[in-house]
Amino acid sequence: xxxxxxxxxxxxxxxxxxxxxxxxxxxxxxxxxxxxxxxxxxxxxxxxxxxxxxxxxxxxxxxxxxxxxxxxxxxxxxxxxxxxxxxxxxxxxxxxxxxxxxxxxxxxxxxxxxxxxxxxxxxxxxxxxxxxxxxxxxxxxxxxxxxxxxxxxxxxxxxxxxxxxxxxxxxxxxxxxxxxxxxxxxxxxxxxxxxxxxxxxxxxxxxxxxxxxxxxxxxxxxxxxxxxxxxxxxxxxxxxxxxxxx
Amino acid sequence: xxxxxxxxxxxxxxxxxxxxxxxxxxxxxxxxxxxxxxxxxxxxxxxxxxxxxxxxxxxxxxxxxxxxxxxxxxxxxxxxxxxx
Numbered sequence: 001x002x003x004x005x006x007x008x009x010x011x012x013x014x015x016x017x018x019x020x021x022x023x024x025x026x027x028x029x030x031x032x033x034x035x036x037x038x039x040x041x042x043x044x045x046x047x048x049x050x051x052x053x054x055x056x057x058x059x060x061x062x063x064x065x066x067x068x069x070x071x072x073x074x075x076x077x078x079x080x081x082x083x084x085x086x087x088x089x090x091x092x093x094x095x096x097x098x099x100x101x102x103x104x105x106x107x108x109x110x111x112x113x114x115x116x117x118x119x120x121x122x123x124x125x126x127x128x129x130x131x132x133x134x135x136x137x138x139x140x141x142x143x144x145x146x147x148x149x150x151x152x153x154x155x156x157x158x159x160x161x162x163x164x165x166x167x168x169x170x171x172x173x174x175x176x177x178x179x180x181x182x183x184x185x186x187x188x189x190x191x192x193x194x195x196x197x198x199x200x201x202x203x204x205x206x207x208x209x210x211x212x213x214x215x216x217x218x219x220x221x222x223x224x225x226x227x228x229x230x231x232x233x234x235x236x237x238x239x240x241x242x243x244x245x246x
Numbered sequence: 247x248x249x250x251x252x253x254x255x256x257x258x259x260x261x262x263x264x265x266x267x268x269x270x271x272x273x274x275x276x277x278x279x280x281x282x283x284x285x286x287x288x289x290x291x292x293x294x295x296x297x298x299x300x301x302x303x304x305x306x307x308x309x310x311x312x313x314x315x316x317x318x319x320x321x322x323x324x325x326x327x328x329x330x
Binding site for chain 2: 181184185187188189191192195196199211214215218221222225226227228229
């Protein structure tokens with residue numbers, strides 16, 4: 001670290017603490033995934049130091065996406081990596097390993113990325129994986145115009161922020177998944193109710209067992225090539241109409 | 247699908263329908279299925295075998311997903327398994 005540079009990192013503990021406190025205070029259900037990502041990205045440069053831009057790469061079933069970035073430059077450099085298929089952000093996300101790269105040095109592994117980053121004035125990039133256990137979520141990416149390789153204090157701050165962000169992100173994804181499952185189960189119960197009514201009608205009409213009533217419904221589904229729920233709904237509606245006629 | 251083990255029939259149909267195991271279980275519950283998600287997983291893996299009523303509900307859940315895809319009830323019901 002050069003003389004005077006330590007001042008640049010003097011505020012990291014407080015900035016990082018503030019960001020971690022905000023992340024911890026987030027209540028799942030009241031904020032969505034984008035709000036969490038935005039908080040992490042927008043606070044990363046000040047919380048980590050030496051970073052002039054930040055972005056988050058999300059890993060989505062084999063593809064990559066930058067959902068939030070603090071500048072167009074960062075977003076564009078990310079996009080170059082996704083287009084070429086390699087770069088530190090992708091490597092960090094895929095390998096679950098940190099990449100701290102000085103662009104002043106040759107980067108033969110990622111020529112497209114290096115050229116795009118240097119063209120936009122960046123000298124260094126620090127990509128820290130976002131992961132919980134074996135679950136890979138993506139990477140937190142910091143770009144610097146002032147330093148090549150990020151110093152240990154910034155690397156440590158990025159690691160703390162990325163770890164906390166990973167936990168919150170994983171919880172947010174789990175919460176969203178549970179919400180979708182809850183909605184699907186609610187629909188399933190409504191469908192089950194209709195089918196139960198139809199089975200009851202058939203049991204009374206045909207003096208049969210519940211399994212035999214289901215068998216009648218599924219044969220109707222097979223005969224008409226309609227979903228069983230639709231067959232059941234038709235039967236329930238027809239039964240209600242006949243009772244109204246009576 | 248002849249000569250295939252029953253579990254293989256269910257699992258192959260699930261994959262053909264591009265349904266997740268959870269998605270199949272929800273569709274099965276919607277039709278009146280009473281087994282747990284874990285047990286349905288065992289049925290698909292072949293480590294447990296459904297009785298006739300539960301097989302038919304699972305088969306119907308899969309067959310419903312094929313309605314509209316010009317695939318008319320490709321998954322056999324329990325009373326059709328013996329003829330395969």
